[in-house]
Amino acid sequence: xxxxxxxxxxxxxxxxxxxxxxxxxxxxxxxxxxxxxxxxxxxxxxxxxxxxxxxxxxxxxxxxxxxxxxxxxxxxxxxxxxxxxxxxxxxxxxxxxxxxxxxxxxxxxxxxxxxxxxxxxxxxxxxxxxxxxxxxxxxxxxxxxxxxxxxxxxxxxxxxxxxxxxxxxxxxxxxxxxxxxxxxxxxxxxxxxxxxxxxxxxxxxxxxxxxxxxxxxxxxxxxxxxxxxxxxxxx
Amino acid sequence: xxxxxxxxxxxxxxxxxxxxxxxxxxxxxxxxxxxxxxxxxxxxxxxxxxxxxxxxxxxxxxxxxxxxxxxxxxxxxxxxxxxxxxxxxxxxxxxxxxxxxxxxxxxxxxxxxxxxxxxxxxxxxxxxxxxxxxxxxxxxxxxxxxxxxxxxxxxxxxxxxxxxxxxxxxxxxxxxxxxxxxxxxxxxxxxxxxxxxxxxxxxxxxxxxxxxxxxxxxxxxxxxxxxxxxxxxxx
DNA sequence: AATTTTATTATGTCGTACATAATAAAGTAT
DNA sequence: ATACTTTATTATGTACGACATAATAAAATT
Numbered sequence: 335x336x337x338x339x340x341x342x343x344x345x346x347x348x349x350x351x352x353x354x355x356x357x358x359x360x361x362x363x364x365x366x367x368x369x370x371x372x373x374x375x376x377x378x379x380x381x382x383x384x385x386x387x388x389x390x391x392x393x394x395x396x397x398x399x400x401x402x403x404x405x406x407x408x409x410x411x412x413x414x415x416x417x418x419x420x421x422x423x424x425x426x427x428x429x430x431x432x433x434x435x436x437x438x439x440x441x442x443x444x445x446x447x448x449x450x451x452x453x454x455x456x457x458x459x460x461x462x463x464x465x466x467x468x469x470x471x472x473x474x475x476x477x478x479x480x481x482x483x484x485x486x487x488x489x490x491x492x493x494x495x496x497x498x499x500x501x502x503x504x505x506x507x508x509x510x511x512x513x514x515x516x517x518x519x520x521x522x523x524x525x526x527x528x529x530x531x532x533x534x535x536x537x538x539x540x541x542x543x544x545x546x547x548x549x550x551x552x553x554x555x556x557x558x559x560x561x562x563x564x565x566x567x568x569x
Numbered sequence: 570x571x572x573x574x575x576x577x578x579x580x581x582x583x584x585x586x587x588x589x590x591x592x593x594x595x596x597x598x599x600x601x602x603x604x605x606x607x608x609x610x611x612x613x614x615x616x617x618x619x620x621x622x623x624x625x626x627x628x629x630x631x632x633x634x635x636x637x638x639x640x641x642x643x644x645x646x647x648x649x650x651x652x653x654x655x656x657x658x659x660x661x662x663x664x665x666x667x668x669x670x671x672x673x674x675x676x677x678x679x680x681x682x683x684x685x686x687x688x689x690x691x692x693x694x695x696x697x698x699x700x701x702x703x704x705x706x707x708x709x710x711x712x713x714x715x716x717x718x719x720x721x722x723x724x725x726x727x728x729x730x731x732x733x734x735x736x737x738x739x740x741x742x743x744x745x746x747x748x749x750x751x752x753x754x755x756x757x758x759x760x761x762x763x764x765x766x767x768x769x770x771x772x773x774x775x776x777x778x779x780x781x782x783x784x785x786x787x788x789x790x791x792x793x794x795x796x797x798x799x800x801x802x803x804x
Numbered sequence: 805a806a807t808t809t810t811a812t813t814a815t816g817t818c819g820t821a822c823a824t825a826a827t828a829a830a831g832t833a834t
Numbered sequence: 835a836t837a838c839t840t841t842a843t844t845a846t847g848t849a850c851g852a853c854a855t856a857a858t859a860a861a862a863t864t
Contacts, residue, residue: 391817397636398632402662404661404667408845408846411827411844412845417672426596429599437652440739447683447686448683451681504679550792553785553789586848588848623848626848644814644855645813646813646858809862810861813858816855818852828842828843829842831839833836834838
């Protein structure tokens, strides 16, 4: 008995499965600077021989890398290293029904933080035509009375456009993932405090500030605009 | 020939591989609200029979779900639905050598945006002992002359503590992933403009504001504190 | 009743075989 | 000789069957 325990201790870190270890080896290989994006890695069978495991294990390990977006594999050509779309795969796990309440709330917060903090990016990259587009969007800003779906779509159009303007594609993708979760948290009973109907700075107001104001002003205005949401977080 | 074209058209969307479709079915199953975290899904062989494909395909699809953190599978017990650690797997692709330059820059920006925008979370959750801890950290704030590693560690300690205070574990994990990339971008020749040595608001200054100021003040202070970084982005 | 031993079960690993798609090579017609 | 078509080749995709291994349940022993 003690012997087994000792053996277990000695094995120690090596508690991972075979596929785990192979995966680690491969990730190591990819990150080894020698290899750049576009390079291809050995064929499955070759890898199986080199590492000394079956093709099945190699395939499972490669599959993980593929799922993570580290490689792409084409028939005949083998697997090539790709510049991973870091948030590409995340979208599947970013599902309201699968996340626990705390994480949901945190994702909710994350969006607020991003939008309050993005001001400098906006001011440094906004173009005249962006302002025009924003004006067109706010032109038919719905009243509170109109139906919810319409309001939601308008929200998404406006705030989404801001992410576009930020010129940060990564952040934009991130936002697209956060959106459904945000909506869910907003609508579900997760946040105890009801959504206030008070009107703060409008989308129109934000555009005005974006055109004539400063990043500092915009941050405060956005914070104000989002106050309904913030207020629900902090009781 | 025309017939083949028509067939291709008819197949249309179904261009995905078999595993892709099975994966989609399974994700659908997981998200169907009926199932909660902790529930177990049918065995591999059962799934193979139900869906009508080989166990190999089922395994590959399940493996993807596992890689994404949607399920965990234990011997004998089968696979159970888990609350996914949304950023868990992301860390493997968040590697400077695997990301293209543009994405690297965007990740760099992402950190700045988060820290400028996180003020409200801080003010609503900070405790007296947090202030004390921050004071202890800034107490031995290194001078510029001291070695780089020491400076970097101090930076990480201070800003990391801020994320802790934010009470947003998701954001904290996110930051931990962004950190190495941020460091890399900062040190590599990616950003043309050299890092300025000008001194802006110090960590000490940030703590003072955190203790006696407002979220609005903190946002501006943090923006100022990070100005070296911002300045390198916008020429 | 508690502990150990044995059976069972579902995933993990392996090997083989063939299908399929992408490419390269060979062949054919103009 | 060039352009096109056809035929091989190659590496991944899919499938099946077999055994190993670990976790649990059932049985047996004390």
